[in-house]
Amino acid sequence: MADLSTNFLGIKSPNPFWLASAPPTDKKYNVLRAFEAGWGGVVWKTLGSQVKNVSSRYSAVDYNGTKMMGLNNIELISDRPLAINLREIAECIREFPDRAMVVSLMADNTRDKWHELIAQVEDTGAHGLELNFGCPHGMTERGMGAAVGQDPEIAKMVVEWVMEKATIPVITKLTPNVHSVVPTGRASIEGGTNALSLINTIQSVTGVDLDTFVPNPYVAGKSAYGGYCGPAVKPVALKMLTTIAQDPVTSRVPISGIGGISTWKDAAEFMLLGATSVQVCTAVMKHGFRIIEDLCDGLNNWMDEKGFNTIYDFIGKSVPTITHWEDLDINYHIVANINQDKCIHCGLCYIACEDTSHQAINLTYGKPYNTYSIIENECVGCNLCKLVCPVDNCITMVEQRKGDEYLNWIEFQQRGLPLNDH
Amino acid sequence: MSIKNNRLTAEQYEQNFSDIHPPFENREAALVEANRCLFCYDAPCTKSCPTSINIPKFIKQISTDNIKGSAYTILDANIMGGGCSKVCPVEKLCEGSCVYNLLDEPPIPIAKLQRYSTEKAIAAQWPLFQRKPSTGKKVAIVGAGPAGLSCAHVLSREGVEVTIYEKESKGGGLMTYGIAAYKVTPQFCDDEVKFITSLGGIHIKYEQELGRNVTLAELQANYDAVYLGIGVGVARSLDIPGEELAGVEDALRFIYDIREKGYPSVPVGDKVAVIGLGMTAIDAATQAKRLGAKEVTIVYRRTQAEMPSTEVELNLAKLDGCSIIWLASPKEVRGENGRVTQLICNVMELGVPDTSGRRTPVETGETIALDVDMVIKAAGQIPYEDLVQDNQLTHWYGKLVINENCETNIPGVFAGGDCVNGGKEVVDAVQAGKDGARAILGFLRK
Numbered sequence: 056m057a058d059l060s061t062n063f064l065g066i067k068s069p070n071p072f073w074l075a076s077a078p079p080t081d082k083k084y085n086v087l088r089a090f091e092a093g094w095g096g097v098v099w100k101t102l103g104s105q106v107k108n109v110s111s112r113y114s115a116v117d118y119n120g121t122k123m124m125g126l127n128n129i130e131l132i133s134d135r136p137l138a139i140n141l142r143e144i145a146e147c148i149r150e151f152p153d154r155a156m157v158v159s160l161m162a163d164n165t166r167d168k169w170h171e172l173i174a175q176v177e178d179t180g181a182h183g184l185e186l187n188f189g190c191p192h193g194m195t196e197r198g199m200g201a202a203v204g205q206d207p208e209i210a211k212m213v214v215e216w217v218m219e220k221a222t223i224p225v226i227t228k229l230t231p232n233v234h235s236v237v238p239t240g241r242a243s244i245e246g247g248t249n250a251l252s253l254i255n256t257i258q259s260v261t262g263v264d265l266d267t268f269v270p271n272p273y274v275a276g277k278s279a280y281g282g283y284c285g286p287a288v289k290p291v292a293l294k295m296l297t298t299i300a301q302d303p304v305t306s307r308v309p310i311s312g313i314g315g316i317s318t319w320k321d322a323a324e325f326m327l328l329g330a331t332s333v334q335v336c337t338a339v340m341k342h343g344f345r346i347i348e349d350l351c352d353g354l355n356n357w358m359d360e361k362g363f364n365t366i367y368d369f370i371g372k373s374v375p376t377i378t379h380w381e382d383l384d385i386n387y388h389i390v391a392n393i394n395q396d397k398c399i400h401c402g403l404c405y406i407a408c409e410d411t412s413h414q415a416i417n418l419t420y421g422k423p424y425n426t427y428s429i430i431e432n433e434c435v436g437c438n439l440c441k442l443v444c445p446v447d448n449c450i451t452m453v454e455q456r457k458g459d460e461y462l463n464w465i466e467f468q469q470r471g472l473p474l475n476d477h
Numbered sequence: 478m479s480i481k482n483n484r485l486t487a488e489q490y491e492q493n494f495s496d497i498h499p500p501f502e503n504r505e506a507a508l509v510e511a512n513r514c515l516f517c518y519d520a521p522c523t524k525s526c527p528t529s530i531n532i533p534k535f536i537k538q539i540s541t542d543n544i545k546g547s548a549y550t551i552l553d554a555n556i557m558g559g560g561c562s563k564v565c566p567v568e569k570l571c572e573g574s575c576v577y578n579l580l581d582e583p584p585i586p587i588a589k590l591q592r593y594s595t596e597k598a599i600a601a602q603w604p605l606f607q608r609k610p611s612t613g614k615k616v617a618i619v620g621a622g623p624a625g626l627s628c629a630h631v632l633s634r635e636g637v638e639v640t641i642y643e644k645e646s647k648g649g650g651l652m653t654y655g656i657a658a659y660k661v662t663p664q665f666c667d668d669e670v671k672f673i674t675s676l677g678g679i680h681i682k683y684e685q686e687l688g689r690n691v692t693l694a695e696l697q698a699n700y701d702a703v704y705l706g707i708g709v710g711v712a713r714s715l716d717i718p719g720e721e722l723a724g725v726e727d728a729l730r731f732i733y734d735i736r737e738k739g740y741p742s743v744p745v746g747d748k749v750a751v752i753g754l755g756m757t758a759i760d761a762a763t764q765a766k767r768l769g770a771k772e773v774t775i776v777y778r779r780t781q782a783e784m785p786s787t788e789v790e791l792n793l794a795k796l797d798g799c800s801i802i803w804l805a806s807p808k809e810v811r812g813e814n815g816r817v818t819q820l821i822c823n824v825m826e827l828g829v830p831d832t833s834g835r836r837t838p839v840e841t842g843e844t845i846a847l848d849v850d851m852v853i854k855a856a857g858q859i860p861y862e863d864l865v866q867d868n869q870l871t872h873w874y875g876k877l878v879i880n881e882n883c884e885t886n887i888p889g890v891f892a893g894g895d896c897v898n899g900g901k902e903v904v905d906a907v908q909a910g911k912d913g914a915r916a917i918l919g920f921l922r923k
Contacts, residue, residue, distance in 0.1 A: 119512045120512035399577075400521060400576055401576045402518030403518060405518055406518035423521035423522075
């Protein structure tokens, strides 16, 4: 059994799975249920000035019968009285002292307001603070949330205010609603933050009701941009995480990874790309806290299989493998191969290649079953056929190097090597 | 032992003849299956459909809530796509070739999805098709069965005025008269015919029989072309002693009565023998059981490997409690007081293959005797040989001979469906009607 315990700047949790700052962490009732289920920690839903929420608050994107491939929300920070939140945070810490309790903050934009809020939260015994510089809706209009995270100067200033007061570790949460997360990440580190977390939700419109013509989510005939999350955003989150993990400045601090994590596999991927802890929300909003069991179990089994004793054996392991396109080896060439014994003759590989790629699949008519085969000379090794094939390992990509040595695009040009002729 | 009607309560009849393939309960259930469809290219299911319905397309349309588009996709290729979704032996057609079979996974329930779309279209009588401007041409069709209706619909869409002469009082042919009531209800058949004719330009004259109420010569004289979709006729006779005894029934007549007269009024024996093992034999056997017969025995002269019925259909009969005697060929019907009491069968064994490739059963010399009070003949139907002979139509043992343009030996007289092929599925007849219509359109343009 591998050791899943996590130490994030001294914030200890029995496993790297934290609940992200969101509706599931808004109340003692929910948080205790999460801890009972086995969650390693929570980031308590953002505290700040008093707000009021609307209904409805969520809308989703379904995909081919699967519900909630993506979720968006227009819920603001906690709309419960601060005093109640603070009391409940303290009670949760008392009941589960071994779990990580990080509290998300979004104070009004003055040094005093931040200092006052930090003092109140530290009195609860919380283990860390997370600065919400990412919320893309509602709060930005008040100069908070993503409005801070989108401007590195302001972000740095606010982090500096926080660091003047805070005595516990501070994590700065980054918004993805920027061309790059690195500038704000760097500015936050210059301001003194102890760690970074990303991504917050992505501004979105999930769809338009084709009967009422009003976009989702619907609030009395109107809608508003919501923050998008769930499995759909994972690839975006992984990319942004990698840019933080590769940057010489931002990579100096631990990262808590967020964005569409639903399974242990997702979590392992985030950790391989540099996350020390991972935060989950949409998956529990869809299935409840019980998913923690397979998150831990699956990760544990995978670690055992790979020979990793602790999570620190693999955190960041994949970061160096993402390189610049110019450094990729042009001599590496693969071609598709169709295992005829496994082929079910659906023709999906053929039509994808024929209509949208390189006409590298041959169709031999049969009734009712056509036979499909690869025209190796035409195959560019793009992978599309393998991606659309519904049968595991029916289409495999076979290496057929163009040359023995490593050759990148720069050298290729310098040597004046031949380009495609058709 | 006796033959009598009204054996069951109303509730029992209702239960026994309720829809054997219930539709999807709701949209979500249909979507679960629609979303399983892989959307194959040059799909094996489509290639296995005699009418070439673009199945992946109509299923995709269900998954995008485009039910009207889905119904159009189906009905454009097969105007009886609603009925076919209930009566087609899909296990040997579309669903039988679904690629999921190759993964040992259940195939997509294509028929059920097809029913999902078409039932909505037919129930609401969606006006999915429009006629082109009138060409001024007139075509007579004989027979309002699947071939005739399909031919009529294609012709009318192209602006041809169609008159159908139908000997029965309802349209639909064997769909209406020759299929088990638990597969397709008389009400649905009515609605389907109504849906087809709602296009306009199709006038059905009922109770008009070729050779009795109208002659081929009259049709040739009054119309620009004639299409014969007259189907096949009476049950093949057994040519054995005792066939005239009371209690020997024609399967199609039996099925017809169940549909026309209502379940309680159709008499059935205590112990019933059904001769033959095609779809009609199954429909007769299962319905005899469902009407309250105590024992139903199917007698077939070959083995399961040669039977025309599909295994799914056979299992239906078995689940209904029918028993099957393989390699038994009727030799004699015995009776007392003019009523059936016994069926004597020769015990057969398989010999050399015949022209169809099936091994021919030959007598072993042994016989068996079944105590029965009713014998239902379902050993195939025979074509209207006298009718076609009287009209100087070229035929092969009663089956009309047509050329590659669906034309008979008489110019301007076309034919298709069971009267040509001797009796196949509804879906085959629909395609024959489409082929006939295309040929007629070509002929009319000349």
